[in-house]
Amino acid sequence: MTDAFENLAAAPLRGLAAYDPGHDLEALRARHAARGLVELGSNENPWGPSPAALAAAREALAGLHRYPDPRGSALRQALAARHRVAADAIVLGNGSHELLMLAAQVFAGPGDEVVVSRYGFAVHALAARAVGARVVTVDALPEQGPAPFGHDLEAMAAALGPRTRMVYVCNPNNPTGTWFPPARLEALLERLPESCVLVVDEAYAEYLDAAASVLDAFAGHPRLVVTRTFSKAYGLAGARVGYAIAHPGLAGLFERLRESFNVSLPALAAATAAVGDPGYVEDVRARNATERAFLAAGLRARGMTVVDSRTNFLLCRLGVHCARIEAGLLERGVVVRPMAGYGLPQHVRISIGRREENAALLDALDRVLESLPC
Ligand SMILES: Cc1ncc(COP(=O)(O)O)c(C=O)c1O
Structure with a gap:
């Protein structure tokens, strides 16, 4: 029976595994309702949004019987001003996940090649496979080096061929937390075939100390x-x-596929207000840096290897007992993200929380480690 359903799927989707969003958080929240769940698995911001964004979302609820602006003009203009580009250079998405998937639909198809980095964000390869493209996975930098598991840009450039239609780069990268100066993309851009597009996923760029985007040099x-x-x-x-x-020419190609009301009314309002409150993001960046240092030091003091991170999460090697430790943390109401799906079975990814959450993680870790056989 399963095969019958499988055969109904379009050819590229056959055998494709859905993106793994991690644990069933609703069930876990219910189970740990009494003491509260410590959620450090999804790289969210534990301090929440700017109060201005929340107020704008609430205000927008009064118009919920109307469709949102299909062009998202106010938000696109705010973003265009912030990035010093034209408004028609901005495409809005229902999360950047949607845009990463759309990019593959826009630029690649069966028989084409898409280059990704091993340990790059999982959605990149999924998006390419879903359109029937062949994924060329380039080995990452070695664990024992300045950017453990980070992108090997020279090897990625060397993997470009006549059939390459897209390259996905993630900077800073999830799940490694590694970062490279965007100017280093120059060589890759120079070697990019005419028929090939470079997609740089900068989901964590706001966490960098100095605003450093590939847009600075190559907008x-x-x-x-x-x-x-x-x-x-x-x-x-x-x-x-x-x-x-x-480039507006590329943005126009996205617009052909983008669902016209893909960003909801409260979401447009909240995001527009958030762009207007840059001080809040600066504050978040500073708090995150303090807590990241606290958590990294706590993990290292317990003998764990932690990759230096430029983001709001840490890639941490827990060792051969990783799966048991992760299960023990979960038992104690602390969620982190296992990395076996990324081919790193001894690692977990831990999002930076508020101080009490980070302390709760370290405390739970101590108790789990005590319970392990020597
Ligand atoms: C590197 C990276 N890109 C994109 C996304 C997608 O984020 P969203 O769809 O919430 O914008 C994530 C989410 O974790 C991510 O880590």
Whole structure:
């Protein structure tokens, strides 16, 4: 019977596994309702959105019987001003996940090649496979080096061929937390075939100390797409808003496929207000840096290897007992993200929480480690 359903799927979807969103959080929240669940698995912002964004979302609810602005003009104008590009260089998405999937539909198809990095964000390869493209996975940098598991840009450039239609790069990268100076993309852009587009996923860019985007050096490049999100530093993961910045010619191709009301009314209002409150994001960045240092030091003091991170999460090697430790943490109401699906079975990814959440994680870890056989 399963085969019968499988055969109904379009050819590229056969055998494709759905994106794994991690644990069933609703069930876990119910189970740990008494003491509260410590949620450090999804790289959200534990301090939430700017009060201005929340107020704008609430105000927008009065108009919920109307469709949202299909063009998202106010938000696109605010973003265009912020990034110093034209409004028609901005494409809005129902989260940047949607835009990453759309990018593959726009630029690639059966028989084409899409280059990704091993340990790059899982959605990139999924998006390419879903359109029937062949995924060329380039080995990452070695664990013992300055950017453990990070993108090997030279090897990615060397993997470009006549059939390559897209390259996905994630900077800073999820799940490794590694980052490279965007100017280093110059060589890749120079070697990019005429028929190939570079997609740079900058979901965590707001966490960088100095605003450093590939847009600084290469904005307006005719084959560059940059994706950003309101789900991380802006604290609006539940609103579902992301955007792409691209040459208007490329943005126009996205518009052909974009569902016209893909961003909801409260989400548009919240995101527009959030862009107008840059001080809040700066505050989040500073708090995140303090807590990241606290958590990394706590994990290292317990003998764990932690990859230096430029983001709001840490890739942490728990070792051979990783699965048991992760299960023990969950038992104690602490959620982190297992990394076996990424081919890193001894690692977990831990989002930076508020101080009490980070302390609760370290405390639970101590108790789980005590319970392990020596
Ligand atoms: C690197 C990266 N890109 C994109 C996304 C998608 O985020 P959203 O769809 O919430 O914008 C995520 C979410 O975790 C991510 O880590």
